[in-house]
Amino acid sequence: MAQMTMIQAITDALRTELRNDPNVLVFGEDVGVNGGVFRATEGLQKEFSEDRVFDTPLAESGIGGLAIGLALQGYRPVPEIQFFGFVYEVMDAISGQMARMRYRSGGRYSSPVTIRSPFGGGVHTPEMHADSLEGLMAQQPGLKVVIPSTPYDAKGLLISAIRDNDPVIFLEHMKLYRSFRQEVPEEEYTIPLGKAEVKREGKDLTIVTYGAMVHESLKAAEELEKEGHSVEVIDLRTVMPFDIETIVASIEKTGRAIVVQEAQKQAGMASQIVAEINDRAILNLEAPVLRVAAPDTVFPFSQAETVWLPNYKDVIETAKKVLTF
Amino acid sequence: MASKTKTTLADSVKQLEKIENQFETLQILNEEGEVVNEAAMPDLSDEQLQELMKRMVYTRILDQRSISLNRQGRLGFYAPTAGQEASQLASQFALEKEDFILPGYRDVPQIIWHGLPLYQAFLFSRGHFHGNQIPEGVNVISPQIIIGAQYIQAAGVALGMKKRGAKSVAITYTGDGGSSQGDFYEGINFAGAYKAPAIFIVQNNRFAISTPVEKQTSAKTIAQKAVAAGIPGIQVDGMDALAVYAAVREARERAVNGEGPTLIETLTYRYGPHTMAGDDPTRYRTADLDNEWEKKDPLVRFRKFLETKGLWNEDMENEVIERAKEEIKDAIKKADEQPKQKVTDLISFMYEEMPNHLEEQYEIYKEKESK
Numbered sequence: 001m002a003q004m005t006m007i008q009a010i011t012d013a014l015r016t017e018l019r020n021d022p023n024v025l026v027f028g029e030d031v032g033v034n035g036g037v038f039r040a041t042e043g044l045q046k047e048f049s050e051d052r053v054f055d056t057p058l059a060e061s062g063i064g065g066l067a068i069g070l071a072l073q074g075y076r077p078v079p080e081i082q083f084f085g086f087v088y089e090v091m092d093a094i095s096g097q098m099a100r101m102r103y104r105s106g107g108r109y110s111s112p113v114t115i116r117s118p119f120g121g122g123v124h125t126p127e128m129h130a131d132s133l134e135g136l137m138a139q140q141p142g143l144k145v146v147i148p149s150t151p152y153d154a155k156g157l158l159i160s161a162i163r164d165n166d167p168v169i170f171l172e173h174m175k176l177y178r179s180f181r182q183e184v185p186e187e188e189y190t191i192p193l194g195k196a197e198v199k200r201e202g203k204d205l206t207i208v209t210y211g212a213m214v215h216e217s218l219k220a221a222e223e224l225e226k227e228g229h230s231v232e233v234i235d236l237r238t239v240m241p242f243d244i245e246t247i248v249a250s251i252e253k254t255g256r257a258i259v260v261q262e263a264q265k266q267a268g269m270a271s272q273i274v275a276e277i278n279d280r281a282i283l284n285l286e287a288p289v290l291r292v293a294a295p296d297t298v299f300p301f302s303q304a305e306t307v308w309l310p311n312y313k314d315v316i317e318t319a320k321k322v323l324t325f
Numbered sequence: 326m327a328s329k330t331k332t333t334l335a336d337s338v339k340q341l342e343k344i345e346n347q348f349e350t351l352q353i354l355n356e357e358g359e360v361v362n363e364a365a366m367p368d369l370s371d372e373q374l375q376e377l378m379k380r381m382v383y384t385r386i387l388d389q390r391s392i393s394l395n396r397q398g399r400l401g402f403y404a405p406t407a408g409q410e411a412s413q414l415a416s417q418f419a420l421e422k423e424d425f426i427l428p429g430y431r432d433v434p435q436i437i438w439h440g441l442p443l444y445q446a447f448l449f450s451r452g453h454f455h456g457n458q459i460p461e462g463v464n465v466i467s468p469q470i471i472i473g474a475q476y477i478q479a480a481g482v483a484l485g486m487k488k489r490g491a492k493s494v495a496i497t498y499t500g501d502g503g504s505s506q507g508d509f510y511e512g513i514n515f516a517g518a519y520k521a522p523a524i525f526i527v528q529n530n531r532f533a534i535s536t537p538v539e540k541q542t543s544a545k546t547i548a549q550k551a552v553a554a555g556i557p558g559i560q561v562d563g564m565d566a567l568a569v570y571a572a573v574r575e576a577r578e579r580a581v582n583g584e585g586p587t588l589i590e591t592l593t594y595r596y597g598p599h600t601m602a603g604d605d606p607t608r609y610r611t612a613d614l615d616n617e618w619e620k621k622d623p624l625v626r627f628r629k630f631l632e633t634k635g636l637w638n639e640d641m642e643n644e645v646i647e648r649a650k651e652e653i654k655d656a657i658k659k660a661d662e663q664p665k666q667k668v669t670d671l672i673s674f675m676y677e678e679m680p681n682h683l684e685e686q687y688e689i690y691k692e693k694e695s696k
Contacts, residue, residue, distance in 0.1 A: 062511035069481015103674040106458035241680035
């Protein structure tokens with residue numbers, strides 16, 4: 001097994017599916033010769049030809065619409081939106097078109113498109129690069145939204161996303177791209193969409209989280225352990241549809257939960273997760289379900305980023321409120 | 326220094342004028358039905374000419390019946406088509422079965438003549454998903470509601486055809502208003518960059534609901550917008566079926582020969598309101614303008630042309646009218662027989678495999694709808 005960063009695991013997944021399925025096409029701004037601004041498509045054009053891995057003109061709506069048209073011709077497009085903050089330019093293609101294709105055509109057509117895109121704070125980007133917009137996507141029926149937190153998951157989830165016959169938004173946290181390596185099998189494997197993973201078992205508190213906050217939550221759980229609190233951490237991996245069964249099963253054991261996200265409190269997935277917990281597990285709860293999230297402002301200029309982004313200390317603080325309620 | 330700047334500005338204005346003046350309107354039949362451009366005359370047999378006339382007469386009747394059915398509450402959303410028959414039908418007539426149409430919401434006639442059964446067009450109007458369940462082998466997608474979105478999708482369909490090595494084209498339609506959208510530019514630019522076999526039609530009917538084309542753009546023609554994308558553009562008399570046919574046929578030929586996309590502006594007019602949902606054209610159009618354009622009517626001039634050639638007469642016209650009325654009646658009956666659309670249908674069409682949360686909601690609505 002090879003040690004891979006998340007970006008390498010993503011390239012590996014793309015290569016695997018380009019090999020497996022002649023209908024898979026990879027395209028976007030600078031994904032060809034340049035191999036993508038983060039090198040996610042490094043070497044792919046050379047290996048699979050410009051016919052299958054190609055650059056597009058600089059227009060996000062165009063990239064989205066192109067994917068829909070190619071899908072109508074039987075292709076399985078994997079476009080890249082260079083940074084997810086640019087998604088507003090392609091909102092109609094995503095929410096107005098892809099997400100509705102199957103319903104609009106009564107099942108005659110579909111959009112088996114996987115949109116890959118980097119996002120996430122902590123790497124000091126200019127504006128409109130780092131925003132956590134998964135909530136915006138998850139509120140659109142017809143889409144699936146995936147956010148891996150490890151290299152291993154990134155490969156297995158991306159292969160599943162590409163093989164899925166509905167549109168999938170695949171969000172790659174920039175801070176996780178090269179922050180650590182992990183053993184990733186060179187052969188193909190899939191991780192089912194919609195299934196969470198219990199990253200750490202515990203019996204006093206459930207932390208539901210995803211993306212980069214998985215790592216902050218795990219760190220918080222370790223600290224809390226030292227103080228005698230046994231904390232379970234659930235990585236959703238797919239945030240829409242999310243795995244409420246795994247969350248409820250955990251709460252039935254712990255009786256207490258918090259939800260941790262990088263997005264602002266009014267954005268992201270936390271509110272929806274808390275509402276579902278209330279619907280399904282209220283009688284198991286010993287305390288209210290609290291949220292750890294960023295403040296309800298736009299994503300900050302990079303100098304304010306460090307305090308703005310939630311971290312393990314914020315997780316510990318909120319966890320203690322719930323543990324001592 | 327100052328004088329140098331001045332010279333540069335003067336040049337750029339001149340350059341624009343030069344480009345704009347190059348865009349002439351292609352016309353083959355004048356308003357009297359006389360051939361004014363023999364050299365551009367398309368190669369159509371007598372039977373083909375008659376068939377094209379039949380389709381225009383049929384579609385005019387379909388428009389009249391659709392409007393009255395709408396007023397009776399027997400149709401839903403409807404965007405009238407009278408006046409645009411040459412632009413719509415002659416462009417479709419220039420296609421082959423394997424070509425793919427991405428229509429706007431006024432472009433229902435083209436997809437009917439490309440193979441969509443009439444009763445399904447009525448179901449689309451009524452807001453029933455079966456209207457959009459395009460039969461296998463019919464190469465169209467349901468009419469687009471977002472103005473311009475179909476343009477960039479057409480670039481994608483065309484690129485897909487090119488990758489497959491297919492000798493076919495993607496054709497899409499929008500209006501003068503649609504040519505202001507970002508997706509319009511992105512569509513023609515992407516198709517140009519990939520030399521994709523696409524035909525982009527702008528039916529310039531002079532008004533985007535109420536906004537006149539003069540307020541839509543400073544461009545003298547919409548065809549000239551092709552220049553910026555580096556693709557051929559042509560303006561045609563959209564009330565002249567032969568000119569429209571010739572332009573589309575030529576664009577198609579170039580496209581399947583690997584020479585890339587074409588932008589075609591058809592100058593046309595919709596006689597009716599924007600849609601049947603309360604639009605009143607007298608608020609933004611004068612009767613004089615209406616009269617001026619009705620004199621250019623596509624059916625009148627094509628009828629004269631065919632009559633002169635001995636290819637058309639009143640009996641033939643009446644036969645088409647009767648057939649149209651009969652088929653419309655049957656199609657409405659068939660549309661009436663379609664089972665009502667349910668929320669459970671909707672839920673089951675959201676994803677290929679129903680996620681758990683939707684499965685729960687499906688059960689709830691199944692229960693509700695069984696009562």
